[in-house]
Amino acid sequence: MQNYRTEEDTLGPVKIPADALWGPQTQRSLQNFKTGAKMPLELIKVLLQLKKAAAVANENEITLVKSNLIIAAVDHLLKLDDAELRKSFPLVIYQTGSGTQTNMNVNEVVANMAAKLDNTVEILPNDDVNHGQSSNDIFPTAMNITAAVSVGELEQVVSRLINKLAEKQDQYWRVVKIGRTHLQDATPLTFGQEISGWKSMLEHDLGYLKKLASTLNELAIGGTAVGTGLNTSPHFAEAIAHAMSVLYGIDFTADTNKFYGLAAHSGLNIVHGALKTLASDLMKIANDIRFLASGPRAGYGELNIPANEPGSSIMPGKVNPTQAEAVTMAAVKVIGNDVTISMAASQGNFEMNVYKPVLISTFLESAKLLTGTIIAFTDLMVAGITVNEERMQELVDCSLMTVTALSPHIGYHDSAKIAQQAQKDGMTLREAAINSGMVSADQFDQWVDPVKMTRIDEK
Numbered sequence: 067m068q069n070y071r072t073e074e075d076t077l078g079p080v081k082i083p084a085d086a087l088w089g090p091q092t093q094r095s096l097q098n099f100k101t102g103a104k105m106p107l108e109l110i111k112v113l114l115q116l117k118k119a120a121a122v123a124n125e126n127e128i129t130l131v132k133s134n135l136i137i138a139a140v141d142h143l144l145k146l147d148d149a150e151l152r153k154s155f156p157l158v159i160y161q162t163g164s165g166t167q168t169n170m171n172v173n174e175v176v177a178n179m180a181a182k183l184d185n186t187v188e189i190l191p192n193d194d195v196n197h198g199q200s201s202n203d204i205f206p207t208a209m210n211i212t213a214a215v216s217v218g219e220l221e222q223v224v225s226r227l228i229n230k231l232a233e234k235q236d237q238y239w240r241v242v243k244i245g246r247t248h249l250q251d252a253t254p255l256t257f258g259q260e261i262s263g264w265k266s267m268l269e270h271d272l273g274y275l276k277k278l279a280s281t282l283n284e285l286a287i288g289g290t291a292v293g294t295g296l297n298t299s300p301h302f303a304e305a306i307a308h309a310m311s312v313l314y315g316i317d318f319t320a321d322t323n324k325f326y327g328l329a330a331h332s333g334l335n336i337v338h339g340a341l342k343t344l345a346s347d348l349m350k351i352a353n354d355i356r357f358l359a360s361g362p363r364a365g366y367g368e369l370n371i372p373a374n375e376p377g378s379s380i381m382p383g384k385v386n387p388t389q390a391e392a393v394t395m396a397a398v399k400v401i402g403n404d405v406t407i408s409m410a411a412s413q414g415n416f417e418m419n420v421y422k423p424v425l426i427s428t429f430l431e432s433a434k435l436l437t438g439t440i441i442a443f444t445d446l447m448v449a450g451i452t453v454n455e456e457r458m459q460e461l462v463d464c465s466l467m468t469v470t471a472l473s474p475h476i477g478y479h480d481s482a483k484i485a486q487q488a489q490k491d492g493m494t495l496r497e498a499a500i501n502s503g504m505v506s507a508d509q510f511d512q513w514v515d516p517v518k519m520t521r522i523d524e525k
Contacts, residue, residue, distance in 0.1 A: 087154045087182075089174030089191060095157050095167035102160040105168050105423065106430050107148055108216070110155045112208045113172045114140050116287075117195055119309035120204075123302050124197045132194050135187050139179035159427045163420025165205035169196070198298040202328050202418060203289040207306070209426040213334055214282040214316050216433035217275060223437050224272045224344070227444045228265055234451060235261040242516045243368060243458040244465045251467045254516040257368075257453055264351045271344040278337050283318045285310070286327025292417040293325035329419055334429050335411040341432050342404040345397035348436070352394050352443065355451070356387035367457045372450035389439075389447035396435040403432045462516050466495050471514045476504050 069084040080090035118140040125133035143151065154175045161167045173191035180189040189195065196204075239258030246252055288303025290296050295303075303320035311318045326332075361367035362385075377386035406428045410421035419425075462468070469485040480502075488498035495514070499505040505513075517523075 087175045087178045088156075088171055089178065091167060091170040091191075092157065092174050095161055095171070099158050099161040099167075102158045103427065104152065105155065105157050105159055106212070106427055107151060107155070108430060109208055109212045109426055110151065110168070110172065111144065112212045112215075113169065113204070114143055114176070115310070115313060116204055116208055116211075116306065117172060117176055119306050119313075120197065120199060120302075121195075122309065123305035124299070127299060128194050128197050131187055132189060135180045135184055135189060136176060136195060138183055139176050139189075142179055142183065143175065159423045161423060163414070163422055164201050164418060165209075165422045166201035168423070169199075169201040169205050198290075198302050199287070200290040200297075202291055203286045203293075203324065205422055206286040206327055206331070206419075209331070209422060209429075210282045210285060210333065211310055211314065211316075211318065212426060213337065213429050213433070214279060214318075215314055216430055216437070217279045217282065217337060218316065220341075220344075220433050220437045220440075221272060221275055221279075223440045223444070224268055224275070227440055227448065228268050228272065230444050230448050231261055231265040231268070234258075234448065235265060238453055240517075240522060241453055241455055241458065242462055242520060243453075244461045244467070251465045253467050253470050254462055254465075254519045256520050256522055257458070259520065259522070260354075264354070267347040267351065268344075271340070271347055274340045274343060275337070278340050280317075281333035282337055283316060284322040284327065284333065285318050285320050286322065286324060288320050289324030289328050293323075293328050295324065325417065329414060329417055331411045331419055331422070331425055334425055335407055338404055338407045338429055338432060341429075341436060342401055344436060345400035345432075348440070348443075349394045349397040352387075352390040352397075355447065356390040359387060359451075368454055368461070370452045370454060371447055374446055387447070389443045393439040393443045396439040399435055400432040403428045464494065468514050468516060468519065469495055469499075471519055472499065472505065472510075475509070475513055480504055 070081045071084050072079050072081055073090045074080065075090040075094070077094075080093050082088065082090065082093045086093075118137050121128070121133040121136035121140075143154070155168075155171055157168050157171050170191065173195040176195045177189045177191045180187070235258045237258070238261065239256055241257045242254050243257050243260070244251055245255045245260075285303070285307050287306045288295050288298055290298050307318045307320035310316075355369065355371070358366050359369040359371045362370075371385070371387055373385040374388060377384035377388075407425060410425045410428070411419070414420045466485040466488055469481045472481040472484065484498050484502050484504070485495065487493075487502070488495050491498065493501075496507075496510050499510050499514075500507055
């Protein structure tokens with residue numbers, strides 16, 4: 067470090083790069099913790115907004131001049147693009163479990179930016195920017211707000227996928243195909259009906275998210291060090307919650323148990339459980355689509371999917387279900403992340419959960435992975451799905467499980483004998499039924515009607 071300045075904290079002098087906006091506590095963290103990804107900028111931006119709201123709430127205590135200067139410093143920082151902003155917020159996730167060093171990083175950067183804007187007014191990181199706060203309550207407050215915003219974004223893209231599936235459901239509502247259970251032939255249904263099952267899965271997942279997401283709206287702000295609210299002023303927490311509600315359009319509240327807010331992260335845990343459920347259902351839907359589109363000649367071949375890029379470096383003309391592969395890989399990661407979230411939420415001692423950075427970074431990773439892959443899955447795969455009706459009809463015609471329609475007329479056991487004989491002799495079900503002498507050609511054609519078997523006209 068050739069060009070540096072020296073500042074002091076409570077442990078002594080620290081050399082800091084001359085042009086850095088951070089201070090000694092950030093520098094110590096940089097020296098002590100070097101492994102892993104950086105703290106998410108989404109969280110940093112929320113912390114900056116919280117510092118701005120705190121400055122407004124504290125204007126009578128730190129003076130209006132200082133309050134306005136902190137607000138101006140935050141506004142300046144929030145105007146920076148992500149690359150520029152990252153230069154001032156370089157700390158990694160794997161640091162102190164309370165997020166204290168990231169909170170101090172924000173405090174120091176805001177204070178130094180304020181000095182650049184007006185060096186005649188001294189803004190102190192702890193006494194002014196962090197006034198009425200502790201890392202122990204401001205960091206989990208930022209965690210919940212950031213998570214709530216990310217869930218709102220995810221809900222929007224899930225809704226888009228549901229709407230796209232609804233279009234496909236209507237388009238193919240009467241296209242009959244063979245059903246499958248246990249990976250074996252089953253009775254017919256329509257492709258529209260099959261899609262309706264996928265759509266309903268996602269509608270339920272969206273409902274779970276909406277019902278559970280409100281638990282993220284409970285903010286720990288006002289608890290300060292251990293939940294008692296020491297060194298914070300009356301109505302400070304309520305003012306912060308109101309400001310965040312207006313800013314993000316989410317109904318946040320500070321009317322919460324602060325001891326819970328510092329020591330537990332049950333809201334993040336249970337909402338991530340809904341993300342895991344969504345991931346599980348997306349994996350099933352994506353797998354169904356890619357298997358039904360397998361081929362085009364040696365697989366199921368019932369669906370046609372968009373050719374977004376060449377599928378092979380050696381096999382010319384090959385097309386792979388890459389969007390399905392991407393969303394299922396994301397699902398695997400989210401399911402694994404749920405273990406991390408569950409373990410981290412269960413840890414910490416007494417008045418503090420000390421796994422906060424890994425909790426929020428993992429939660430955000432899951433939300434962003436799902437949001438991004440769902441957008442691409444919707445636009446680049448689901449929107450372009452078409453059906454191979456001839457192949458679907460071929461598989462219905464050669465299926466033996468349409469024999470189920472004979473059961474009410476000749477009984478289960480005789481119907482089974484016909485199906486088994488057709489399979490043994492390699493003939494169609496119709497041929498086997500007529501040869502059995504138990505069913506005439508006219509009766510078979512009347513009773514074994516794949517469209518009627520879907521009961522699509524009964525609703």
